[in-house]
Amino acid sequence: MEPVLEETVNTKLTSRQTKPLSSVPFDFLDKKDVVENAIERIDLEKESLVHSKDQYGISSYVEKTLDLPEGIILNTFRYKPTISDNDVVRWKGFVTEIKKKTFISKLFDIDAKGTYEIGQLPIEKIDRDDLSLLKIGATFYLSVGYFYNTNGQVQKKMILKFQRLVSWSVEETDEAADRATYLAKNISGETLEWK
Amino acid sequence: MEIDNTSPNRGEIEITVIGTGGGYGESLIIHDGTGQWIIVDSCISPDDDKNLPLEYLNHLGVDLANSVKLIVCTHWHDDHIKGLADIYRECSSAEITFSQAHDQGKFLYFVSLDALKLKDQPSMSSTHEFNTILEILINRNKSYLRAQSDHLLHSVKLGGKLITIFALSPSSSTLDRFDEEISQLIQDFGSRESKIVIEKPNEKSVALLFTFGAYTAIFGADLEIGNQENSGWFNILDNLKCIDRETKSIYFKIPHHGSENGYHSRIWEELLSENPVATLTPWNRNNGLPTDDMLKIYRGLSNNLYITSTKANFGKAKKRARRLEKLIKDFDLVVSEVKNNYGIIRYRLDIVMGEAPFKIELAGAAIHLRDSI
Numbered sequence: 001m002e003p004v005l006e007e008t009v010n011t012k013l014t015s016r017q018t019k020p021l022s023s024v025p026f027d028f029l030d031k032k033d034v035v036e037n038a039i040e041r042i043d044l045e046k047e048s049l050v051h052s053k054d055q056y057g058i059s060s061y062v063e064k065t066l067d068l069p070e071g072i073i074l075n076t077f078r079y080k081p082t083i084s085d086n087d088v089v090r091w092k093g094f095v096t097e098i099k100k101k102t103f104i105s106k107l108f109d110i111d112a113k114g115t116y117e118i119g120q121l122p123i124e125k126i127d128r129d130d131l132s133l134l135k136i137g138a139t140f141y142l143s144v145g146y147f148y149n150t151n152g153q154v155q156k157k158m159i160l161k162f163q164r165l166v167s168w169s170v171e172e173t174d175e176a177a178d179r180a181t182y183l184a185k186n187i188s189g190e191t192l193e194w195k
Numbered sequence: 196m197e198i199d200n201t202s203p204n205r206g207e208i209e210i211t212v213i214g215t216g217g218g219y220g221e222s223l224i225i226h227d228g229t230g231q232w233i234i235v236d237s238c239i240s241p242d243d244d245k246n247l248p249l250e251y252l253n254h255l256g257v258d259l260a261n262s263v264k265l266i267v268c269t270h271w272h273d274d275h276i277k278g279l280a281d282i283y284r285e286c287s288s289a290e291i292t293f294s295q296a297h298d299q300g301k302f303l304y305f306v307s308l309d310a311l312k313l314k315d316q317p318s319m320s321s322t323h324e325f326n327t328i329l330e331i332l333i334n335r336n337k338s339y340l341r342a343q344s345d346h347l348l349h350s351v352k353l354g355g356k357l358i359t360i361f362a363l364s365p366s367s368s369t370l371d372r373f374d375e376e377i378s379q380l381i382q383d384f385g386s387r388e389s390k391i392v393i394e395k396p397n398e399k400s401v402a403l404l405f406t407f408g409a410y411t412a413i414f415g416a417d418l419e420i421g422n423q424e425n426s427g428w429f430n431i432l433d434n435l436k437c438i439d440r441e442t443k444s445i446y447f448k449i450p451h452h453g454s455e456n457g458y459h460s461r462i463w464e465e466l467l468s469e470n471p472v473a474t475l476t477p478w479n480r481n482n483g484l485p486t487d488d489m490l491k492i493y494r495g496l497s498n499n500l501y502i503t504s505t506k507a508n509f510g511k512a513k514k515r516a517r518r519l520e521k522l523i524k525d526f527d528l529v530v531s532e533v534k535n536n537y538g539i540i541r542y543r544l545d546i547v548m549g550e551a552p553f554k555i556e557l558a559g560a561a562i563h564l565r566d567s568i
Contacts, residue, residue, distance in 0.1 A: 006268065054231055061250045064553065087519070088514060088519075089523065091308055102283060107220070107530065109513065113244075114241050114242060114494060114513075115218070115241045115532050115533055115535055116241070116532075116533055117513060117530050117532050118531050118533060119528060119529065120528070120529040121527075122527050122530055125526070125527075127282060140225070144229075144519070144522055144523055144526055144528065145522065145524075146341045146518075156522055156525070158528075160528040172311055173308070173311075175311070176304065176307040176310070176311055177307070179306065179307040180300070180303045180304035180306070180307040181308065183303040183306070183329060183333075184300050186332075186333045187303070187329060187332050187333060187339070188340070189295065189299065189339050189340070189341040190338040190341065191337060191341050191347075192340065192341055192346070192347040192348065192350070192368075193347070194347040194350070194359075194437075
């Protein structure tokens with residue numbers, strides 16, 4: 001049971017305003033327009049969203065087949081996964097300690113400044129591909145909340161991804177060496193005399 | 196700010212400890228009796244991002260640019276260094292001091308490698324702060340003062356009285372080991388995903404001796420006892436020349452949040468006067484410091500024991516929508532907020548007036564440990 005209370009479509013071609021589905025002027029999309037404005041058509045496909053809200057106020061984006069002029073293939077409004085800020089906690093974390101079954105980290109709430117938290121997380125929640133990245137000082141991103149799947153259904157999810165970056169290039173390490181030379185040339189430590 | 200904003204008089208020593216409960220750093224502010232100030236470490240309020248030592252000195256109406264003469268970075272822990280670059284920028288006539296490895300070239304190469312990580316992780320406090328400080332040093336065409344045991348860091352005369360600050364640590368052998376550690380860190384510097392973690396930063400911590408006329412005070416930083424006679428507190432007890440063994444310190448900033456690792460009976464017997472003023476900053480992470488057992492010991496050693504805040508309660512995450520709080524639990528995540536417990540302990544003593552009694556003022560969450568816990 002998913003009674004739809006409100007249904008709107010948002011198209012770039014119609015000045016990005018949200019309009020009731022029934023009022024979208026699809027008749028303006030003749031073949032000529034589409035060919036001449038191919039980029040606009042892509043934008044339309046990407047950014048047009050059919051937005052529904054149920055009686056609980058929960059949003060979803062529903063795949064729709066629209067009645068378009070002949071010759072125009074635009075039968076799928078792409079799902080755009082989205083989340084509401086109130087429904088997800090997002091942290092950036094730094095590993096500070098690794099235990100047998102858990103790891104301890106400093107957690108900074110990305111959306112709320114202020115104090116930080118200490119988290120104890122089960123190692124088994126780490127993707128097998130990321131396990132090698134678990135070490136003291138490693139950076140990771142952790143999200144816990146309610147996410148929409150491709151069918152617009154709400155799912156409880158925890159997403160834990162460790163930061164993975166390409167190795168240092170020779171240029172970058174050379175840059176560090178150059179900077180060290182520059183610092184050494186310009187900075188010195190002193191000692192005050194005393195008897 | 197809750198504390199009185201009257202500046203100390205000429206001839207009046209001030210030692211002020213600002214604590215945040217451990218998670219957001221701590222700072223020590225010293226007035227040397229002549230209108231000059233020293234700032235040791237830094238801390239930032241997580242609630243409003245205010246630099247707490249600067250806020251305190253502004254509250255007293257201190258001319259930051261001309262009256263702050265020395266800034267001490269005791270060690271490279273994020274929680275002690277955050278905001279230090281801002282302090283150095285504001286206090287433009289101050290000297291800055293920190294400990295470094297003996298091999299300056301290697302040390303700076305390591306610092307430069309570490310700075311590369313700022314591209315990926317701009318929030319890394321210690322790296323960011325330290326590199327900004329180096330840039331300021333270059334722009335001002337100034338040198339820094341090397342902090343190492345027995346090194347003089349500040350000296351001024353008040354009438355016939357000599358006022359000094361000496362570094363009590365790290366020892367030369369500790370810095371030798373730091374050289375070796377840096378070599379290893381440079382060798383291992385392959386992964387950009389993780390932060391560089393310096394081993395045992397507390398061992399390199401800069402403890403200080405403050406002498407003012409006939410009196411002395413010791414500030415323990417995070418220096419631990421260690422297990423070698425030429426490092427940590429054993430080196431201070433056995434080898435240092437700057438300590439006058441006849442003069443026992445009347446003030447002690449207890450090292451390393453009152454941990455067992457920062458305690459040795461010899462410190463209290465050989466360096467401190469009977470019943471000294473002793474100050475503590477707690478550490479509200481892991482199991483928390485100081486432990487109840489250590490508090491019992493410290494209370495037995497001084498009736499003048501003060502702490503910037505009591506140990507905070509653990510176990511609760513930040514307040515969020517109830518369904519999110521439930522979800523965090525459902526995924527077996529144990530999350531607890533590190534609270535900001537701001538407290539100030541201010542000690543003042545007039546050394547010109549002779550036997551005048553010292554004054555203690557408390558603000559925020561600070562308490563006299565005679566009263567509670």
